[in-house]
Amino acid sequence: MKIALLGYGKMGKAIEEIAVNRGHEIVLRVSEDIEAYNFDGLEIDAAIDFSIPKAAYKNITTAFKHKVPVVCGTTGWLDDYDKATELCKKEDTAFIYASNFSLGVNVFFELNKKLAHMMKGLDDYAVEIEEIHHTEKLDAPSGTAISLAQQIIAENPNKKGWQLDHADKDEVPVYAKRITDVPGTHTVSYKSKIDTIEIMHMANSRQGFALGAVIAAEWIKDKKGIFTMRDVLSSLF
Incomplete structure (x- = not known):
């Protein structure tokens, strides 16, 4: 599948390594203001956001406006969670937020x-x-x-x-x-x-968080709605 990374710090790089090893392609890496990047013409199956609190809402909603489902592990932005889920439903796409994807x-x-x-x-x-x-x-x-x-x-x-x-x-x-x-x-x-x-x-390393986020992105592909990691885990256990 084709993945966009919204946030390209240590977690973003760990996610990239695992995603590539699982046969996926990283088609977009956003490390600064998301409005400086162009989604047009890109085929994206899912976006994974591990950015910073002040950037998360803009990252998530920008992806939704391009009909891209989002997996988000950024914390500290949840005052805007309800607005984000409303937009997700309006744009008929999908969203998973988890405080921890391990x-x-x-x-x-x-x-x-x-x-x-x-x-x-x-x-x-x-x-x-x-x-x-x-x-x-x-x-x-x-x-x-x-x-x-x-x-x-x-x-x-x-x-x-x-x-x-x-x-x-x-x-x-x-x-x-x-x-x-x-x-x-x-x-x-x-x-x-x-x-x-x-x-x-x-946690012994970031690899557990990164693997869980990639598994969640694999699961959310082609789905519509608001989900949690419990939905993802129900398909694994």
Whole structure:
């Protein structure tokens, strides 16, 4: 298939390597303002956006206006998510947004939901989330950590929201750390005076995120609508 890369930093290059190894062709690489690039005359089966928060919405909607389905892994732009999905439907194309495309992380999401459901009645345990990323990551907490917090809140009626670093009793605290060259580590902990229960996902490289994004692009080709990685995973497992 023919793929456009919207964002050509470290993740874009990792995606390119995997896509080419899987037999795909990169027909467009956008590394600056997307309006400086010409979509006309290009055959594009899917676009993959791993750009920066301030560029993501323009990248996504420009692709939609050219009837190109989009896979987006950029976080920090979700105030405009509803407008983007409305345009996707209007243009009759397709969209997948995920805070994390790693197949392992998406399995981790399912474990997190199950554990949150099991723990919701155990009031002696206090839940918290810690995420560690590389120093170049622009948003904090990570989109993955926010997704984990939202899953916990959905399972626990006593939790009303999440907060970064400092949280009230009815909120989930999320702690964000930035360390050089850490691809991403997420830990969910339930702590009591007696013991601690933890689940953790540690990325060893960017390759897992890149592979998941390419698999999502392969899946979304020729589809119409708004989808999630759960839709993609349902075809794999």
